[in-house]
Amino acid sequence: MNESNIITLFVVQIVSICSAIRTNEGAYTKIGSKYYYIEMEKKLMWSTALEKCQILGGHLAHLESEKELAAISEHLDQGKWYWVDITDVKSEGEYVSSTTNRQASFFRWMDGDPNNKNNNEHCVHLIYYKSKFFMNDLACDSTISYICEMD
Structure with a gap:
């Protein structure tokens, strides 16, 4: 392959990557000060949702306040559950953000949670209960909807 072909191939790949990034950004909606992609149809396990968000150029939603949760809640289907x-999973009871690798600082737990039911609930999701969304621990291999966030 000559130098001209290599350069052409490189340019084609760059254009393709830029196009894919633009497409992914188009899937995100600005809610408050952040951009989110809310997947309501495809249900995935927590680890697969984490990977999917990375493919889309983001990460699973990292909620940091009541205000943020309230804003995103307006865009969620009350009948669905969503991974955050x-x-x-690394240490029972020590809830860490997969985005920051630090202890999570904001929680709105449902009454009685987290409870690690059957010693198998290590991932957190949002669930609608008593007219608002709460956090609940759930088995990571459960397949539910998910929320991605892009910085």
Whole structure:
């Protein structure tokens, strides 16, 4: 392959990558000060949702306040559950953001949670209960909807 062909191939790949990034950005909606992609149809396990968000140029949603949760809640289907970026899979009871690799700082737990039911609930999701969304621990291999966030 000569130098001209290599340069042409390189340019084609760059254009393709830029096009894919633009497409992914188009899937995100600005809610408050952040951009989110809310997947309501495809249900994935937590780890697969994490990978999918990375493919889309983001990460699982990292909620940091009541205000943020309230804003995104307006865009969620009350009948669905949604993965967020919190897990205690490495150490029971120590909830860490997969985005920051630090202890999560914001929680709105449902009454009685987290409870690690059957010693198998290590990933956090949003669930609608008593007219608002709460956080609940759930088995990471459960397949539910998910929320991606792009910085």
